[in-house]
Amino acid sequence: MPDLENRVLEEIEFLDTKYNVGIHNLLAYVKHLKGQNEKSLESLKEAEDLIQRDHANQSDMRSLVTWGNYAWVCYHLGRQFAEAQTYLDKVESTCEKLASPFRYRMECPEMDCEEGWALLKCGKKNYERAKACFEKALEADPENAEFSTGYAIITYRLDGFNTSTLHPLRQAVRLNPEDAYIKVLFALKLQDVGQEAEGEKYIEEALTNISSQTYVFRYAAKFYRRKGSLDKALQLLKTALQATPTSAFLHHQMGLCYRNQMIQIKKAAKWQPRGQDRENVDRMIRLAIFHFEFAVEQKPSFDIAYIHLASMYSEVGNHRKAEDIYQKLLCTKPVEEETLQKIHFHYGQFQEFQKKSEVDAIKHYLKAIKIEKASYIRDKSINSLEKLALRKLGRNASDLEGLSLLAFVYKSKGKMNEALEFYEQALRLSADFQDSVGHDP
Template sequence: MPDLEMRISATELPDTSNSMQIHNLLAYVRHLKGQHEEALQSLKEAEALTQREQLDKRSLVTWGNCAWVHYLMDSLAEAQAYLDKVENTCKEFSSPFRYRMECAEMDSEEGWALLKCGGQNNRRAMACFAKALKVEPENPDYNNGYAVAAYRQDFNDNSISLEPLRKAVRLNPDDPYLKVLLALKLQNLGKPDEARMYIEEAQANTSCQPYVFGYLAKFYLKEGFVERALSLLYRALQARPLSAFLHYQIGLCYKKQMIQIKEATNMQPRGQDREIADQLIRLAMLHFQKTLELRPTYDTAYVNLAEMYIETGQFGKAEDNFQKVLSMRNLDVTILQDIHFRYGRFQQFCKRSEDRAITHYIKGLKIEVTSSYVRNKLLEALQKLAERRIRQNVHVVESISLLGFVYKLRGDMSEALRCYEKALRLTQALNPEF
């Protein structure tokens, strides 16, 4: 519940009639906390917006919520009054239902609410907007929502969100947030020139909100312009000091700077370089910890914090953070696959437990995702580990079989068969009875 409340207060969605949606969501959280008077106050603010902007069908969301809260407070007359409003509106628009209306507006409202309630709802949100778009294919708000949901479902070299983002930008030419998302997608797909064009257009928009600066910073961080990214993030943080998203991005920037120092010193910084690297590690840890304080369900923050503990040799704390994220439910499959990869590396290189590393590499590979980026990293890690164990004569039969498994997943069935046959021959030589 605190996580949802923080998501609502740190609005990171485009401002598309968003105020009414935010008031309704905030009322929901307050209702869950038993704060019914406060919930009604939020709903009154939402109702004022619906009257001012004449939102018609979307008013049903607010009126239905008002009826529910009044009912819970035993204010049955007030509850009935709002139910009457819902019923009259349903009649006005010829709904076959007394208190319910199936329409594109309702699908859109549900989609935006789902987008606000965590990554596990992105697929459902995308389906809601898709349903709305069947009715109004050129509606700017519905295309906006569909593009955002698609982007959040899209990872690395996938491109399911590219065309939806292009269309959303065409229909919402003054929305800098959509342009930055499109730029980030183009950046991932290896189209830097077009990506920079949209970044420049977004930055030229004087109405940029703090959350837009955060996504601009993501772009510059990937481009290697860490100082520029940090400047944007701290500018945004002045307006939203309690944004978990901004603290997380700042942590990534400091982590990136630390890695740059290590790479420039052949992974062995000394003297002043060591002092600077240590300071960057402390700053990164501070912001990852703040991220988790503000949003305890921020899965990748646990992984990055764990990796900072690894840098300081605090393997116990690193293990604790890995276990916290591995025990979380409803993790996105691509994120979970990456967690298994990074935890496997921790087991292999820090804990010197190759068996546990193999277990988590295989767990990651068993997760079926459309992205190939993390999968390829897992296959490469597993192949190198198997080949080294074969050279060092460690569990040779199992290691050859493991190598065959890697070739099989790569689609090289002839090499896979060769490895399996070799493992079988060795098994027979060691166990003649077999």
């Protein structure tokens, strides 16, 4: 709840958008959940004022959600039912006027869009539902700038490195040429698909715009970090932190920059840093740990920040702390399949390289691969398992587990002929072993 409230307040203060009615309704809900019903009414008044300012020609329809929320809060304040009933009557008369077949509900693209924005803000587990809402709205009005923006943002968050999100983002930029926030998301997507030079043009455009600067700095910093321009990324992040010092996102990005600087120093020292290099590596690790710790304190559900924190503790040899973090993550069982893949993969790496346990590494690589969602991390898990299997067979060409694992690897890669070949070898070896046991005097 504190993280949601922080993100909502940040959006209200720092994101310049024409689509801000829903966020005030969401803040009203947060205030209500905290028992601050009078403050909740203030947020609803803000939403109502925005509707009159930005949607005067649709004010009745656009006010339906806000009126429903007014009725709810008034009821919970223990006021006379007449006050709650007044707002319910407004909803009912508007539904009747707009020929809705329902007494207190309106089915229209604007309502779908409103629901989409709320779901978008309330966690990853709601993203698929949010996407469906924006899709439904766009079916009714494909050229609507607000629907297009919502759909572009949700597809960007859902689809990782998938090129299919390029079109929705390009469309949103076309319909919202002044929206700097959507430009930086488009730039990051272009970078994802190998079009970094074009992406940087959009980043530069967005940085010259004073609109939504705090958000632009966040994502521009992410772009430059991935490009390898770490000093530029850190400069942008530090500027953004002045405005939003408790942002979990910003602290996580800071941690990643320091982690990458540590890797750069180690690589330049051929992985054997000494003297000043060693001191700089240690300083970068301390800074990374500080920012990752801060991020997870602010947002306890920030799984990837926990994974990065565990990797930093591994880096300094604090295996106990790293183990505690992995156990915590494994117990929470994240909703997202890809997040669970990441946990198992990184824990497998920890077991293989820090704990020197091939058995536990294999167990967790297998768990990551058996989550069949296609992803970069699943591919890395397959490759790590393949290397382990080959290492086992290098030590003993008749290693039954090594043969079985290699067969599984080829099956996971879709190479069925190779998989069958290794399964058959494993079966013959197993039969020979059973034979020799059966004839043992």
